[in-house]
Amino acid sequence: MGISITAASLVLISAFLHAGWNLLGKSRTPSPAFFCIATLSVGLLLLPLGLWVLSQAHSLPRAFWLLLLASGFFQMIYMGGLALAYQRADISLVYPIARALPVLLVALATVLLGQVLPWQAWLGMLLVTIGCLLVPLVYFRQWHWSVYWRADCAWALVAALGTVGYSLADKGALLYLEEALGDAGNTCGGGV
Template identity: 50%
Template structure:
């Protein structure tokens, strides 16, 4: 990865931890918080989306791009819903590392199946990151056993991790289609912002459908009552993933971007302690240390 790509992802990771703190502090709203934040981000970016399509032509993008965008939106919805319900069950110091670190191996394996190469050292780094993830939810080392992870909070964190894995792999492929179509007219960063806006709409509409079909229509009115913090989170979400998408255009293997994003775990834990007054344990310190070592090995 280039130095610029690394800096973009690190800044993105800090912002990502920040909007998760907002999400945790509004956990009583559940999916309403993420419904409102994704809708706010999509609305803000809509004028840009119209300009981009007018520039390249409304019929210029291939069907494969729209299909990938649709499935990415579904994966984003799975991620946000999993995160919302996970935060109802446990501390951000438990949920955030689980949801962020688990996709490292998943995305690594997925990109390997797609034909991208990873060195043995990078695989070792991915394994160490995942091992660190296992220690973070514990309060004592004696709790390191299977039943320590058998709770609803961790289950929903795994659901969120599956969503992250899906959209991380899909977005890289969708950006390739988009850049191939628009690169003769606009630079890749313009395409990244366009994809970002389209992705927010792609996650907003499925989430709306899910809320209605699941009988949680109360979440719609809840979303309106927390529109201000949700709008702030939406802007942070847009900025965060926009930087990641731009970094993806500069990196061949998306699994390296996903691995580096896990530095947000450190940011998330520290914010949880100093802002939400959550507890710090030796097990979490070890987990953070392992995650940091794994990141260094993955990017060397």
């Protein structure tokens, strides 16, 4: 099965925007307020699209809205943790920790919720996590727990936990939205 040019382009654009956002966040004096304003700006930009999608869904359950609120709460935790970590450390240390740990933590939470993951998935996630945690090191012999047992890494861990929270909340909300959009498409006699 091939990948479409559109999908590949969107992934590349997303990767560059993501990297640019983090470099911009670190190049300024990072603060939770800066991250909040930047997030609200993007939210306002995408608000018309979000309202259009929600207008297509009929009778979203209360659980959807609670998950949406939970996602926003965890997004604030992520942004605050990332801003405070960037204030104390270099992006080359903070970012890999903030992005590596959710790979395993989301998988662990998924398993606790009853889904089974194959061993190959666990191996891949473990290798990604180990690779990300080794990024800040110049030599393997530099590795020691003390490199990571610091306040900046603790804030990166807070950011990672925020990522886990909003990832799980988003997944749950999307399931409700897919169901509601599927019902809307069936009611209108066509797909969305």
